[in-house]
Amino acid sequence: MDLALIVSVQVLYAVATLVIISAGLAVIFGMMRVINLAHGEFLMLGAYSAIFATKAGINIWIAMLVVAPICVGLFGIVVERLIIRHLYGRMVDTMLATWGLSLLCVGLVTSLIGNTTSGVSTPEGNFSIGAYSVSFYTSALIVIAVLLLFAIRWVLRSTDWGLIARGTMQNPAMADVLGISPTRVYSITFAVGAALSGLAGGLLAPVSGVVPTMGASFIAKAFITVIGGGSSILAGTASASALFGLINQLATFITTPVFGEVALFIAAVVMLRMLPQGITGRFFKGSL
Amino acid sequence: MDRRKFIQTTAGGIAAGTAGMYGSSALAADDIKVGSIHDLSGGLDIYGKPMVDALTLAIEEQNAAGGLLGKKVALINYDSQSNMQKYTEYAQMAALKDKVAVVHGGITSASREVIRPVLTKNKTLYFYNTQYEGGVCDRNTFCTGVTPAQTVQKLIPYSMKKWGKKVYVIAADYNYGQITSQWVKKYVTEGGGSVQAIEFFPLDVTNFGPTIAKIEAAKPDFVVSALVGGAHMSFYRQWGAAGMLKKIPMASSTFSVGNEQVVLAPEECNGMVLSYNYFEKIATPQNKAFLAAFHKRFGADYPNVTELAMGTYQGFKLWAEAVKKAGSIDRVKVIEALESGISIDAPSGKVTVDGASHHCILDVSLAEVKNKKLDILQTFSQQAPSDTSAVCNLKKNPADNQQYVIKV
Numbered sequence: 001m002d003l004a005l006i007v008s009v010q011v012l013y014a015v016a017t018l019v020i021i022s023a024g025l026a027v028i029f030g031m032m033r034v035i036n037l038a039h040g041e042f043l044m045l046g047a048y049s050a051i052f053a054t055k056a057g058i059n060i061w062i063a064m065l066v067v068a069p070i071c072v073g074l075f076g077i078v079v080e081r082l083i084i085r086h087l088y089g090r091m092v093d094t095m096l097a098t099w100g101l102s103l104l105c106v107g108l109v110t111s112l113i114g115n116t117t118s119g120v121s122t123p124e125g126n127f128s129i130g131a132y133s134v135s136f137y138t139s140a141l142i143v144i145a146v147l148l149l150f151a152i153r154w155v156l157r158s159t160d161w162g163l164i165a166r167g168t169m170q171n172p173a174m175a176d177v178l179g180i181s182p183t184r185v186y187s188i189t190f191a192v193g194a195a196l197s198g199l200a201g202g203l204l205a206p207v208s209g210v211v212p213t214m215g216a217s218f219i220a221k222a223f224i225t226v227i228g229g230g231s232s233i234l235a236g237t238a239s240a241s242a243l244f245g246l247i248n249q250l251a252t253f254i255t256t257p258v259f260g261e262v263a264l265f266i267a268a269v270v271m272l273r274m275l276p277q278g279i280t281g282r283f284f285k286g287s288l
Numbered sequence: 289m290d291r292r293k294f295i296q297t298t299a300g301g302i303a304a305g306t307a308g309m310y311g312s313s314a315l316a317a318d319d320i321k322v323g324s325i326h327d328l329s330g331g332l333d334i335y336g337k338p339m340v341d342a343l344t345l346a347i348e349e350q351n352a353a354g355g356l357l358g359k360k361v362a363l364i365n366y367d368s369q370s371n372m373q374k375y376t377e378y379a380q381m382a383a384l385k386d387k388v389a390v391v392h393g394g395i396t397s398a399s400r401e402v403i404r405p406v407l408t409k410n411k412t413l414y415f416y417n418t419q420y421e422g423g424v425c426d427r428n429t430f431c432t433g434v435t436p437a438q439t440v441q442k443l444i445p446y447s448m449k450k451w452g453k454k455v456y457v458i459a460a461d462y463n464y465g466q467i468t469s470q471w472v473k474k475y476v477t478e479g480g481g482s483v484q485a486i487e488f489f490p491l492d493v494t495n496f497g498p499t500i501a502k503i504e505a506a507k508p509d510f511v512v513s514a515l516v517g518g519a520h521m522s523f524y525r526q527w528g529a530a531g532m533l534k535k536i537p538m539a540s541s542t543f544s545v546g547n548e549q550v551v552l553a554p555e556e557c558n559g560m561v562l563s564y565n566y567f568e569k570i571a572t573p574q575n576k577a578f579l580a581a582f583h584k585r586f587g588a589d590y591p592n593v594t595e596l597a598m599g600t601y602q603g604f605k606l607w608a609e610a611v612k613k614a615g616s617i618d619r620v621k622v623i624e625a626l627e628s629g630i631s632i633d634a635p636s637g638k639v640t641v642d643g644a645s646h647h648c649i650l651d652v653s654l655a656e657v658k659n660k661k662l663d664i665l666q667t668f669s670q671q672a673p674s675d676t677s678a679v680c681n682l683k684k685n686p687a688d689n690q691q692y693v694i695k696v
Contacts, residue, residue, distance in 0.1 A: 006501045013497055115329040115370075116337075117518025121553040122529035132504050135529035138497065207526060208494035209518040211331060217492050217519075252498040257489060258461070260498070 002130030007253055009129070013138050015245030016145035021204070021218050022225040022237050023148055024197030029226055030233030031169050032189055034084060035091060037098040039222055040215020041105035042194055046072045046201025047210045048109065054120045060206070061123070065144075068202025069195035076194025080187050088186065102215070109212040122206040141203060148196075153234055156288055165189055224268045230278020235287040239279045244268065319362040320355075320617055322347060322604070323382035323412075325393030325403060330370025331491065331518045334546035335395045338597035339417070340365060343392060345585050346604040356611050364388060372402050379403035383410035389617040390607055392417060392600060396516065397464040401691070404429055408689065413619050417603035418596050419545070419564060421467035422647075422673065423692035425680035428619075430626060430646045432603040432639070433596075434565045436471035436694075437675035438652050440541055442668055443563040444475040444512070446654055447539040450561075452509025453481030458499065458523070459514035460542075461488035468514045468541055470694050471675070484508050489523075491516060496523045500530050513540040521548055528556030537561075549657050550591045560657040566598035566636040567655050567662050578635040592662075602634045606641060606648075627683065638670065644681045647673035 021043065028036045036042075049071040053063035083101060087094045125136035156162035165185055168175040172182040200218075208214065225244060229236025247267045252260030275282050324343050327336035347363050355361055364386055366378035375394070382388045383406065390413040394400035400416050407414040408428040415430050422435030448455075455476045459465030469486045476483050484506045487499060503511060515523055524543075527533060539561040543549070549557055568579065578601075583590055607622070610630045614621040627643035637651035652671045655662040679692040 003501075003505055006504075010497050010501055014495075017495070110329065115331070115333050117331070117334060117521060117551070119521065119525065119551065121556060122525050126529065126531035131507075132501060133531045133535070135526065135531070137529050207529075208522045209520075211518055213331075217494065249498060253502065256487060257493050257495070257499065 002132055005129045006132040006134065007249075009134050009138065009142075010253070011246050011249045012142045014249040015241045016142040017204075018221065018225050018241035018245050019145040019149060019237060020141065020200045022222045022229075022241065023152065024193045024195070024200060025222045026193075026226050026229070026233040026237045027152075027196060028190060028193035029223075030229075030231070030236070031165070032088075032186065032193075033091065034088075034190070035095045035098065036193075037095055037219070038079075038102040038105060038215075039197055040217075040219035041102045042072050042076070042197035042215075043201035043204065043218055044109065044210070044212060044215045045075060045105065046198030047205040047208075047214065048113065048201075049198065050202035050205045051118055051120055051210055060120060064202035064205065065199065068205075069199040072198025072201065073191045073195030075198075076191040077187060079194070080190040084190060085183065085186070106212045106215070113212070115212060117209040117211050119208075119210050120206050137206065144203065148199075149234065149238055153288060156234070161188075221264070224265070228268055228271055228278055230275070230280035232280040232284060232287045235284040236278055236280040239284065243271070243279070319360045320357070320611075321362050321364055321386060321388040323386065323388035323391040323393070324363060324365045325368050325375060325378050325382065325391060326365075327370040327395055327399075328365075328367040332370040332395055334518060335418075335594070335596055336368075336370075338547070338594045339395070339600040341586055341590075342582075342593070342597035342601040343604055345582055346601045346608075348585070349581070350604075350608055356608055357615065357617070361608075366393075368393075368399065372399060375399050375402040376406060379406040380410070383407055383412040388412065389611075389619075390415060390622075392603055392607075394418065395596070396462065397421060397467075398462050400424070401463070411619060413607075413622060415603045415607060417599035419541075419599065421464050421471070422675040423467070423679065423694070425645070425676065425682065425692060426689045427623065427646070427682050427686050430603070430606070430641065431676075432606060432641075432648050433599045434650065434652060434671075435647060435673050435675050436468060436475075436541075437673060438565075438650070438671040439563040440468065440471045441475055442652055442654055442666075442671075443539050443541065443561065444472060445479055446563075446666070447510050447512075447537075447561055448476070448479050448481050451537050453479070454484055454507070454509045455481055455512055456484050456503050456506055456508035456510075457486040457512045457514070458503075459486065459488055460516035460520065461490045462516075464516065465514045467693055469512075472512050472514075472541075474694065489515065489520065492519050494519050494522045496526045499523075500526060500532060503536065504532070508536060510537045510539060513538055514542050515540075516542055517546075521546075521551065524548065524552055524556050528553070533557070533559065544592075544657065544662055545595050547592050547594060549660055549662065554659045557657045558659065561654060561665070562657070562662065563652060563654050564595040565650050565652055566593070566595050567653055567664055568593055569655075569662065569664050570636060570653070570667075572635070572637065574633055575635040598634075598636055602632065602636065602639050602648075605632045605634060606630055606639065610641075640670075642673060642677060644683045645673055645677040646680075646682055647676050649673070 025039045046068040050063045050068040053067040122137045126133045168185040225240045229240035248260045248264040251263035368374040392415045417432045419433040457469045459469040473483045610625040614625040631640040640649045653667040654665045
């Protein structure tokens with residue numbers, strides 16, 4: 001019984017991790033159709049921001065939840081202005097440009113900070129479920145992932161800004177006619193996506209080794225989650241995270257972490273064969 | 289995975305541009321050239337940087353004492369960037385282009401097996417100075433680091449006596465972790481205990497949540513860790529965060545080699561038991577003098593001189609001693625001098641080359657992690673590399689060239 005509970009907590013944790021690492025990509029790719037291959041490096045920059053802020057004496061929660069997204073969000077604005085803006089609608093070109101950006105980020109951070117693994121300690125504390133202990137941070141990540149989904153939903157559905165952003169993505173010419181500047185909306189949306197990636201990096205900093213190349217271990221999973229989710233960014237990300245997180249973690253429990261990853265990718269391939277439009281291409285149609 | 293490799297190579301390339309190949313600028317025509325192939329960037333640089341620092345100091349000391357055979361010793365340093373292809377490339381460059389007298393280098397066992405055949409084929413003497421899984425038998429190669437018969441054999445009985453007989457093993461997924469975990473199993477079984485499970489992790493795994501829950505379910509008396517590299521450090525963080533450190537103790541054959549105890553918080557690793565040849569707290573006059581010189585050269589705030597750094601320092605000293613005895617840097621003459629049982633008074637104690645196995649007889653200590661420091665618990669004097677010498681005799685079979693692997 002205790003084991004079942006602990007397995008469920010771990011599954012929820014895996015799902016939460018997928019939600020957190022994919023949210024930024026879901027906004028940038030799902031809404032703007034920009035394939036951001038530098039997504040992993042946005043995570044990495046967020047992780048480093050959180051680490052530097054913590055080392056400067058800022059409370060770790062503020063560093064992760066506030067400093068990391070703000071830093072990467074600002075970086076996102078700069079990137080959008082300098083690179084992405086000129087390439088809207090040219091998918092292959094954005095891929096190449098963001099790939100180049102990804103290499104540049106890794107190279108710059110390596111030469112500035114060095115290629116040594118750094119990190120911060122996980123916030124203290126744990127509680128027990130029967131004979132097992134769960135770290136407080138694991139449950140915090142689950143709660144944060146849920147809040148994150150609700151926050152995105154609230155912004156997109158219940159605020160003017162969400163409506164404007166969705167409208168602009170659907171028909172920028174019409175938005176322009178109605179007196180909304182699409183360039184500004186694009187810029188803000190990209191910054192929000194980047195900030196979400198930064199948040200993910202900040203949140204992952206305490207539980208993973210932070211190196212300039214850390215993005216590579218997350219980007220494949222983030223892309224598979226977003227693409228597996230399909231056209232609705234919110235329902236898609238949530239359902240794909242739930243499916244892949246469950247498969248990954250159960251396989252890991254039964255066998256080894258290596259096979260857990262393999263199971264995730266096999267599941268993704270099989271699913272995309274059966275549902276080429278992603279989960280929300282068939283289910284939850286028309287949801288956000 | 290092409291993209292990842294591409295990133296690593298590119299990142300490494302940029303890093304190499306800044307790091308450069310220092311030492312080569314001071315090269316004069318008749319200097320004795322010593323090659324060093326270590327990772328100074330990439331995921332394994334936590335191991336490589338201290339090794340190169342120690343080698344630099346050893347060579348500077350040699351030159352300050354008048355050099356070797358009346359000549360200056362020059363270090364040619366190659367940054368292999370935690371990339372196996374670079375190892376092949378630089379091993380060839382060292383042997384064929386720069387024609388060095390000896391190569392010190394290789395960190396993981398995987399990298400050793402990449403450069404060892406290259407150097408053996410090109411008749412360039414090779415020193416591998418890292419603690420490793422044992423069994424390498426090659427007349428051109430000297431392994432000066434400790435092997436499982438010297439470390440694991442002390443670590444396991446001590447831990448079993450202290451904590452109990454049920455053991456859970458977690459190890460890095462390549463030849464080092466696979467072979468070392470078999471040694472752990474052997475010593476646990478010999479001590480009347482049982483190994484509940486052995487789990488392997490590729491070097492880039494960072495989520496250990498399910499593993500930690502599995503370990504909790506298995507309820508071992510202690511865990512043995514042979515995890516390697518930066519990503520695996522998150523295991524200790526997650527283990528500490530789940531409050532496991534207080535419940536299930538841990539012994540490790542790799543911890544602290546990359547100064548993990550300095551990076552992690554004390555509450556994430558206090559109480560862990562380790563076994564190596566060298567610890568900073570060894571209280572001999574030789575070690576005090578070494579540490580004074582080291583800190584003078586690299587700064588008083590240098591975090592900790594690691595096992596691998598000391599291995600490299602001692603490896604160079606052994607080679608230099610053999611060159612003096614041979615009166616030449618000729619490969620065969622130096623090998624013969626080393627095989628005659630060269631011995632040095634090193635900071636870690638007496639270190640003697642075992643001529644038959646090309647491994648070393650040296651002191652081994654058990655230590656405990658305590659508030660970012662390593663406190664010595666017990667020292668075992670002059671331990672022989674009995675795992676390798678049981679299967680490898682290069683005096684009888686000089687043509688032998690293989691790595692023997694334990695069968696359990």
